[in-house]
Amino acid sequence: MNLPDAPWRHRPGMDRLLAALDAAGGETRFVGGCVRDTLLGLDASDVDLATRIAPEAVIARLETARIKAVPTGLAHGTITAVIGGKPVEVTTLRRDVATDGRRATIAYTEDWREDAARRDFTINALSADPASGEVFDYFEGLADLEAGRVRFIGDPLQRIAEDHLRILRFFRFHARFGKGAPDEAALAACAARANDLMALSRERIADELRKLLDLPDPGETVALMQARGIFAPIVPEIGPDGVAALRRLIRREALLHAEPFVPRRLAALLPRDEAVARAVGARLRLSNGWRARIEEYARPSDRVRDPRALVFYVGRARAGSLLLLDDIDDGALVEQMARIEGWEPPRFRVRGGDLLKAGVPEGPIIARTLHAIQTEWVESGFDDGALPDIVRRHVDQALRSSQ
DSSP states (O other), rough: OOOOOOOGGGTTTHHHHHHHHHTTTTTTTEEEEEEEEHHTOOOOEEEEEESOHHHHHHHHHHHHHHHEEEEEEGEEEGEEEETTTTTEEEEEEEEEEOOOOOOOEEESOOOHHHHHTTBBBGGSOOOOOTTTBBOSSSSHHHHHHTTOOOOOOSSSHHHHBBHHHHHHHHHHHHHHHHHOOHHHHHHHHHHHGGGGGHHHGGHHHHHHHHHHTTTTOOOHHHHHHHHHSSSSOOTTTTTTTHHHHHHHHHHHHHHHHHOOHHHHHHHHSSSOOOOHHHHHHHHHHOHHHHHHHHHHHHHHHOOOOOOHHHHHOOOHHHHHHHHHSSOOOHHHHHHHHHHHHOOOOOOOOOOHHHHTTTTTTSHHHHHHHHHHHHHHHHHHTOOOOGGGHHHHHHHHHHHHHOO
């Protein structure tokens, strides 16, 4: 089989990079995701090369060819070449000498099969000759790709022992490429070694969860993970109710053509409890922005009758997420989203200076009165005609309370 043509193969500078690494002489190949995705007819965002050339020699060759070389992973044989302003990772062929579940000690090799054997899944071990397009498949990855089967290379238990993150990667790749039931040997191994996930850094776990939840429809896979106890060691707060809430959210996103938003999907998986959301955000070391979102989505609040009020208070994007997560039925959701589509919040024109001029004394009473006026104006449906009367009543009340 030959690799189909694809736009990424014609990036500016690609020919110069391949010439510098003697791809025509068989020293360098396309490898991994760019091969896999192109065979499936998908866009390949990342391009990786594997080479027999030693890392220091790679750097020297790139410098001679006037290609920027960044030693991003020199200790593991990886150099990033920058062509046309985009990165291409170039990694010298490797074999594992020792592993501890988190990192590997490697040695370089010139054996393509030996390098492919250290990769996690058969569909990720495919490589292709840049000149002829010939695809090299040492572990029946092409058959697995066609069948929609994610399968470990070799013994799944051993491969997970080498790198515990492969548990989460298995489920992510199954959610993206799998068809039908997952590989039973892989599934059993992941369930048996789920506790190994506790040895990983929170950042690596969070990154894999992010990639999983960012897929178009990971609902079925997430349900499988919860049922097999995969979340128990890392996010035990995810239970059957959360899985059902996520699947409902994904269905509603599709109904309204809403793009996936990972914090919203993560919040759906968790109980509606702000303290729980805060604890999970801290444990996974999420960004401050994402922590704020999942806490906001988990916060119990009275249902807002007018969805325009949500847009006014928190903005369109956040209002949309809150509505998607709300307990209203689908019909009501569609109606409420229609009400805010294209609607621009009016400006609240009352300021603290206006209250001072009306005689309200300086201090906290100004902020309280402004808040009360704004709240009633919003509840009136943003009726500017009613605003003077609203202001007058609240100013009178403030003056009486300050005497």
